[in-house]
Amino acid sequence: xxxxxxxxxxxxxxxxxxxxxxxxxxxxxxxxxxxxxxxxxxxxxxxxxxxxxxxxxxxxxxxxxxxxxxxxxxxxxxxxxxxxxxxxxxxxxxxxxxxxxxxxxxxxxxxxxxxxxxxxxxxxxxxxxxxxxxxxxxxxxxxxxxxxxxxxxxxxxxxxxxxxxxxxxxxxxxxxxxxxxxxxxxxxxxxxxxxxxxxxxxxxxxxxxxxxxxxxxxxxxxxxxxxxxxxxxxxxxxxxxxxxxxxxxxxxxxxxxxxxxxxxxxxxxxxxxxxxxxxxxxxxxxxxxxxxxxxxxxxxxx
Numbered sequence: 001x002x003x004x005x006x007x008x009x010x011x012x013x014x015x016x017x018x019x020x021x022x023x024x025x026x027x028x029x030x031x032x033x034x035x036x037x038x039x040x041x042x043x044x045x046x047x048x049x050x051x052x053x054x055x056x057x058x059x060x061x062x063x064x065x066x067x068x069x070x071x072x073x074x075x076x077x078x079x080x081x082x083x084x085x086x087x088x089x090x091x092x093x094x095x096x097x098x099x100x101x102x103x104x105x106x107x108x109x110x111x112x113x114x115x116x117x118x119x120x121x122x123x124x125x126x127x128x129x130x131x132x133x134x135x136x137x138x139x140x141x142x143x144x145x146x147x148x149x150x151x152x153x154x155x156x157x158x159x160x161x162x163x164x165x166x167x168x169x170x171x172x173x174x175x176x177x178x179x180x181x182x183x184x185x186x187x188x189x190x191x192x193x194x195x196x197x198x199x200x201x202x203x204x205x206x207x208x209x210x211x212x213x214x215x216x217x218x219x220x221x222x223x224x225x226x227x228x229x230x231x232x233x234x235x236x237x238x239x240x241x242x243x244x245x246x247x248x249x250x251x252x253x254x255x256x257x258x259x260x261x262x263x264x265x266x267x268x269x270x271x272x273x274x275x276x277x278x279x280x281x282x283x284x285x286x287x288x289x290x291x292x293x294x295x296x297x298x299x300x301x302x
Contacts, residue, residue: 026053029244040103041133044101057082057093059093079249091249094212095209098208100207102203104203106228132202134201139229140159141153175202215242
């Protein structure tokens with residue numbers, strides 16, 4: 001299960017014990033504070049703390065004191081300007097902390113984003129639960145021939161079931177041996193050694209704190225359609241949280257980052273030639289085949 005009964009009790013106790021504060025809070029985010037967004041088969045993400053809001057970004061950009069000194073429309077325009085021109089420092093004034101439960105192989109992708117503070121559940125001190133990620137049938141896909149790090153179409157149902165059976169058997173067998181090695185009445189192996197036998201689809205947990213600027217960078221990469229499905233699921237849920245926390249910033253982010261594409265200088269030259277009425281082909285564009293295909297895909301997108 002995504003949450004243990006003890007975790008649910010802890011969350012309920014936190015929600016029933018609201019704290020009085022003089023700092024800015026965001027009602028829409030307060031509504032879901034501590035509440036888990038359940039993901040995959042056993043995972044979740046939940047906000048456990050945050051600092052700042054859209055107003056904090058505006059205040060930092062203006063280097064002034066006080067709140068509400070400008071119209072909302074002007075604040076929105078400023079945030080959109082900052083996003084559009086990649087002025088990152090004001091966004092660093094906000095921070096958010098998540099509690100995340102995720103498969104180990106997803107965690108190893110996630111930890112590549114180094115501008116965050118992380119404290120992970122330690123299998124040196126504690127025993128990991130018998131919980132493994134098993135993808136849904138439609139996510140059991142063949143290796144892509146055009147993308148070395150991606151997947152292509154889903155395997156036929158019979159083959160997919162075979163894969164899931166192998167994954168289930170391997171994870172269960174490894175966990176059985178993990179328990180056997182840990183047994184103090186038997187082998188009594190140290191936890192820090194026994195853990196090496198577990199499969200990468202075993203679930204781990206961590207607390208992950210990051211400032212808004214680096215959080216947006218994480219989301220721009222991991223919510224991208226080319227990102228691996230399993231980490232993209234978490235990123236998409238976190239965008240919903242972002243929308244509650246800093247709605248003006250989220251709208252600007254979706255407009256200028258998620259929904260945008262950066263043209264290279266060469267691409268811009270091709271676009272100007274096309275706008276001038278010239279029929280440009282890949283051969284005389286000066287672009288590589290990959291660059292040309294990427295540009296055409298963007299221009300022809302719905």
